Amino acid sequence: MRLAALGLSHETNTFSRVPADYAQFEASGILRGEEVAQRHGTAQSTMAGYLEAGERLGVEVVPLLFASTGPCGTITRDAFERIVGEMLERLGQAGPWDGVLLAQHGAAVADGFPDADGEVAARVRRAVGPDVPVGMSLDMHGNLSERMVANTTVTNVYLTNPHLDARARGLDCAGLIVRAVRQEIRPVQALETPPVVINIVKQFTGEEPMKGLMTDAMAAAARPGMLSASVAEGYPYADVAEMGMACLAVHDGDAAQARAAARWLAGRAWERRDAFVGDVLSVEEALQRAAAAPRGPVVLMDVGDNVGGGSPADSTFLLAAAQAMEVRRYLQTLYDPAAVQACVAAGVGETLSLAVGAKTDDMHGRPVSVTGRVRLLADGKFEDPRPTHGGQRFFNAGTSAVLETTDGHTLVLTSRRLGNTSIEQMYSLGIWPERYGVVVAKGVVSPRPAYEPIAAEIILVNTPGVTTADLGFFTYRHRRRPLYPFEPEATYP
Numbered sequence: 001m002r003l004a005a006l007g008l009s010h011e012t013n014t015f016s017r018v019p020a021d022y023a024q025f026e027a028s029g030i031l032r033g034e035e036v037a038q039r040h041g042t043a044q045s046t047m048a049g050y051l052e053a054g055e056r057l058g059v060e061v062v063p064l065l066f067a068s069t070g071p072c073g074t075i076t077r078d079a080f081e082r083i084v085g086e087m088l089e090r091l092g093q094a095g096p097w098d099g100v101l102l103a104q105h106g107a108a109v110a111d112g113f114p115d116a117d118g119e120v121a122a123r124v125r126r127a128v129g130p131d132v133p134v135g136m137s138l139d140m141h142g143n144l145s146e147r148m149v150a151n152t153t154v155t156n157v158y159l160t161n162p163h164l165d166a167r168a169r170g171l172d173c174a175g176l177i178v179r180a181v182r183q184e185i186r187p188v189q190a191l192e193t194p195p196v197v198i199n200i201v202k203q204f205t206g207e208e209p210m211k212g213l214m215t216d217a218m219a220a221a222a223r224p225g226m227l228s229a230s231v232a233e234g235y236p237y238a239d240v241a242e243m244g245m246a247c248l249a250v251h252d253g254d255a256a257q258a259r260a261a262a263r264w265l266a267g268r269a270w271e272r273r274d275a276f277v278g279d280v281l282s283v284e285e286a287l288q289r290a291a292a293a294p295r296g297p298v299v300l301m302d303v304g305d306n307v308g309g310g311s312p313a314d315s316t317f318l319l320a321a322a323q324a325m326e327v328r329r330y331l332q333t334l335y336d337p338a339a340v341q342a343c344v345a346a347g348v349g350e351t352l353s354l355a356v357g358a359k360t361d362d363m364h365g366r367p368v369s370v371t372g373r374v375r376l377l378a379d380g381k382f383e384d385p386r387p388t389h390g391g392q393r394f395f396n397a398g399t400s401a402v403l404e405t406t407d408g409h410t411l412v413l414t415s416r417r418l419g420n421t422s423i424e425q426m427y428s429l430g431i432w433p434e435r436y437g438v439v440v441a442k443g444v445v446s447p448r449p450a451y452e453p454i455a456a457e458i459i460l461v462n463t464p465g466v467t468t469a470d471l472g473f474f475t476y477r478h479r480r481r482p483l484y485p486f487e488p489e490a491t492y493p
């Protein structure tokens with residue numbers, strides 16, 4: 001049995017002004033053939049789960065192409081057509097296939113294709129024909145569409161946020177496809193999309209309301225004959241028709257049972273709708289609480305500069321307030337290649353004055369003037385063998401500078417946009433976050449595996465920006481209506 005494994009994975013923030021063009025994907029690495037196995041074999045990603053299925057189940061899984069890049073704006077038409085074109089070309093050349101495994105994200109938007117994942121699934125289905133089982137394992141932030149489901153045999157979604165089960169879900173999905181190829185099962189899928197948006201600050205699956213809903217998902221999956229049950233939390237920063245949450249059930253042969261399970265799960269989500277509305281502290285409230293904490297580090301989640309959600313990684317709202325409020329023993333990263341170059345020009349041990357951050361656009365604060373000593377310069381590459389959000393192992397922040405400022409702040413300046421999902425980011429630079437009073441993590445949920453083990457407290461902060469928790473900040477043109485809580489009169493079923 002031969003299964004093809006391939007994917008174009010992107011989480012698209014349609015409010016971001018940084019387009020996902022071909023150069024962006026190339027810079028992140030468009031992996032072909034054996035490169036996919038080299039990069040993902042020892043990782044914890046979806047693709048790693050697909051490859052593991054090959055070893056465990058005694059089938060041949062052939063990696064063809066995997067392209068991904070950090071969350072940012074809409075994928076350009078050129079990038080989409082070139083990458084998907086190459087995917088299909090490789091699929092055609094190396095076929096025929098017994099099955100196909102797609103490693104998509106689920107919240108990709110391309111110019112001309114608002115449901116880009118549905119478009120990829122449809123093109124793959126067209127290429128292999130109606131009888132070849134196609135599996136697709138998605139990120140929990142996917143905005144699921146009927147088109148994605150109609151063009152796959154089995155779709156499943158991670159069950160954890162932070163995402164620590166990407167590999168396991170990839171393996172599950174591949175396992176079902178192998179059984180479908182052997183005609184041991186006949187998967188039928190049902191998608192229910194209750195009209196609810198889960199605010200990004202309520203998406204942590206370790207806490208209510210998501211914790212209970214995931215218990216319900218397990219119960220749905222345990223019903224007789226059920227093959228899989230998933231809840232996609234959705235990605236509120238993609239202004240597309242399918243934005244919002246989704247419940248997906250897969251039954252062995254009985255469409256009515258699949259529909260009943262998906263409806264029941266969607267109903268359980270709908271009952272919790274009030275608990276999915278966001279409530280977070282202001283910048284000043286959060287810094288006051290952190291500064292008054294009996295012990296540190298207090299980790300402040302910079303929600304408006306959630307790099308994993310498509311933010312620019314250079315927001316200065318927290319830094320500016322920390323400077324004004326004289327909060328010391330403070331640590332944060334900032335994407336600022338020009339500032340890194342200034343530090344490189346000055347040299348290690350030298351002191352300089354410069355303005356840092358907020359250079360991508362005008363939505364993430366203003367550059368902050370600081371004076372500091374360059375303690376360290378580094379190439380910014382590091383590796384984390386621990387479980388991290390999404391299962392990534394190799395990281396690259398680009399040329400980086402550690403600046404110790406006269407405000408009592410440690411600033412890690414980077415040349416590439418990178419969130420704070422790995423504590424190795426700090427250890428590799430000789431920084432111990434444990435020794436700080438306040439540590440800023442640009443994200444909402446994704447930094448938890450890195451910082452929960454050392455944080456005295458984690459506080460979510462309502463910073464402005466393209467990933468703000470304040471969804472009233474955005475003008476949506478394409479989302480479905482009604483959607484709770486935007487339209488409180490929404491009803492379900």
Ligand SMILES: [Zn+2]
Binds near residue numbers: 140163
């Ligand atoms: Zn995600």
